[in-house]
Amino acid sequence: MRLIGDVGNNEDGILLGAYLLQNGIEAKIEPERSGVFSVWIMDEDKTVLATELLVKFKTQSDKGVYREAVFQAKLLEEAKKAEQDRYEKNQRNPRQNWNYSGYPPVITSTLIGICVAIWVFEALSPGMLSYVQGFLMISNPYQPGVTLTDELLKGQVWRLFTPSILHFPLFEGGKFQIMGVLHILFNMLWLRQLGGIVERKHGSRYILILFLIFSALPNLFQYSVTGPMFLGMSGVNYGLLCFLWIRGRFDPGYGLRLDPGIIMFMLVWFVFGFFGSGTANLVHLGGVVCGCGWGYLSSRHWQRS
Numbered sequence: 001m002r003l004i005g006d007v008g009n010n011e012d013g014i015l016l017g018a019y020l021l022q023n024g025i026e027a028k029i030e031p032e033r034s035g036v037f038s039v040w041i042m043d044e045d046k047t048v049l050a051t052e053l054l055v056k057f058k059t060q061s062d063k064g065v066y067r068e069a070v071f072q073a074k075l076l077e078e079a080k081k082a083e084q085d086r087y088e089k090n091q092r093n094p095r096q097n098w099n100y101s102g103y104p105p106v107i108t109s110t111l112i113g114i115c116v117a118i119w120v121f122e123a124l125s126p127g128m129l130s131y132v133q134g135f136l137m138i139s140n141p142y143q144p145g146v147t148l149t150d151e152l153l154k155g156q157v158w159r160l161f162t163p164s165i166l167h168f169p170l171f172e173g174g175k176f177q178i179m180g181v182l183h184i185l186f187n188m189l190w191l192r193q194l195g196g197i198v199e200r201k202h203g204s205r206y207i208l209i210l211f212l213i214f215s216a217l218p219n220l221f222q223y224s225v226t227g228p229m230f231l232g233m234s235g236v237n238y239g240l241l242c243f244l245w246i247r248g249r250f251d252p253g254y255g256l257r258l259d260p261g262i263i264m265f266m267l268v269w270f271v272f273g274f275f276g277s278g279t280a281n282l283v284h285l286g287g288v289v290c291g292c293g294w295g296y297l298s299s300r301h302w303q304r305s
Helices: 010-022 044-059 063-090 094-099 106-124 126-136 148-153 178-202 204-226 234-250 260-273 281-304
Strands: 002-007 027-031 037-041
Touching: 002 010, 002 044, 010 027, 010 037, 010 044, 010 063, 037 044, 106 126, 106 178, 106 204, 178 204, 178 234, 204 234, 204 281, 234 260, 234 281, 260 281
Parallel strands: none
Antiparallel strands: 002 037, 027 037
């Protein structure tokens, strides 16, 4: 804000404010103890033009010529308020995701069901754990020397995506693992929220495409550096989070905006993961990069359209 001068009474302040708004300058008129009304403009880049209009206003003896500006300013304010109401009506928060009508989250629910079914099967059949993981991880860790390329040449293309539907087992070596509960619980909660939002907004085909991309690319990145010993949906979740974040930031009409607190929590947790062990941090990083890239490119596509 910048102070450009003052006027002598409230009526002049109303007329001047409307006159400035008519010329594309948002102003704020405030009373002072001395009895005058100070004139503040919101955009400092328009200081020169605003000052010229103020001087012109003060030198005009017949202020009646500015009364039409009051009417025009009211129309502008009403249009602005109507636009803001439409924008706010379209806003969605993750907490509201499952409470508003829209496209049913078929793919999101199916992914959650598959993840939970595999996790429960592993818990009930611990003897099958190595078989399930060997069949669904990006390459079979129980067959030394077998690479992803070998698996793909056999037609096992699913391995690019299926590490995302695996989670830490409930039992490992006959011992209960609390991480097995926490890992799938938090991943499914985030997938339920973020995947549900995207699928309701864009449809089942769109969320399926995002799942395939946000699985394959981060999985390949992690595998190329550390090998096949990683699993979980967190890379996809980070991709969905960053897609919604960046799309909402660069596309004002998108209608979906995440709570900044949620974004901060997830990004802090993302950074914290690099200080621990046993975390597929490169999958997380790949998800962040893919999500940000997809969000930005899709926002530019919308703007061109």
